[in-house]
Amino acid sequence: MERLPDPVPDRLSIGDRFPDIDLVDHRGRVWNPADRQGRPLVAIFHRHLA
Amino acid sequence: MCERLDEFDAIDRTEVVVVTFTRARNLRGYQRRFAEPLFVVSDESLVLYRALGFGRGSVARVWGPRAAKKYVQLLRQGKQLERPKNREDTLQLGGNVVIDAEGRLRWIYPGEGPDDRPTVDMLLEALRTPPPIPDRTNPRRM
Numbered sequence: 714m715e716r717l718p719d720p721v722p723d724r725l726s727i728g729d730r731f732p733d734i735d736l737v738d739h740r741g742r743v744w745n746p747a748d749r750q751g752r753p754l755v756a757i758f759h760r761h762l763a
Numbered sequence: 764m765c766e767r768l769d770e771f772d773a774i775d776r777t778e779v780v781v782v783t784f785t786r787a788r789n790l791r792g793y794q795r796r797f798a799e800p801l802f803v804v805s806d807e808s809l810v811l812y813r814a815l816g817f818g819r820g821s822v823a824r825v826w827g828p829r830a831a832k833k834y835v836q837l838l839r840q841g842k843q844l845e846r847p848k849n850r851e852d853t854l855q856l857g858g859n860v861v862i863d864a865e866g867r868l869r870w871i872y873p874g875e876g877p878d879d880r881p882t883v884d885m886l887l888e889a890l891r892t893p894p895p896i897p898d899r900t901n902p903r904r905m
Binding site for chain 1: 774778780783784787790791793794797801802803807810811812813814815816817820851852854857858860861862863867868869870871877890
């Protein structure tokens with residue numbers, strides 16, 4: 714059965730499960746933070762870089 | 764940061780990714796220009812930025828004297844300045860998060876200004892610190 718991504722809540726807090734959301738990576742492939750096989754993740758959210 | 768990636772890998776093979784809101788079709792160039800060798804993903808809709816509480820900076824803070832000084836330096840180096848592409852929000856601020864191996868948010872650092880970032884040591888410390896004991900009286904708090 715096809716897995717459906719979780720809806721992203723309006724606000725995430727410490728202790729919340731990170732959303733199962735499909736993003737696109739720089740190789741043009743789908744990247745989902747839930748597919749990390751038990752590895753921690755550090756995500757650096759860039760601001761706009763003019 | 765990039766010089767210390769091995770320190771992140773040493774903690775349970777922690778993955779480090781850059782999240783941007785630039786359009787997916789521009790990601791490859793973005794990665795080469797700003798983030799190589801890190802992995803880059805796009806949250807074009809800003810849905811994660813908003814859910815994590817990463818706000819927008821003031822015009823004065825984002826486009827203030829420090830930014831002007833930087834642009835003067837770039838122009839003197841012969842760099843060409845570009846207009847923001849596709850009406851991207853130049854005031855949107857960034858931040859950092861640490862997600863544990865179980866997929867739970869362990870740490871959130873919202874940037875309060877364009878140059879407000881945690882140090883590498885702060886990120887490593889957040890990874891090494893055990894998760895707090897849940898406060899059972901309020902499931903939203905830890």
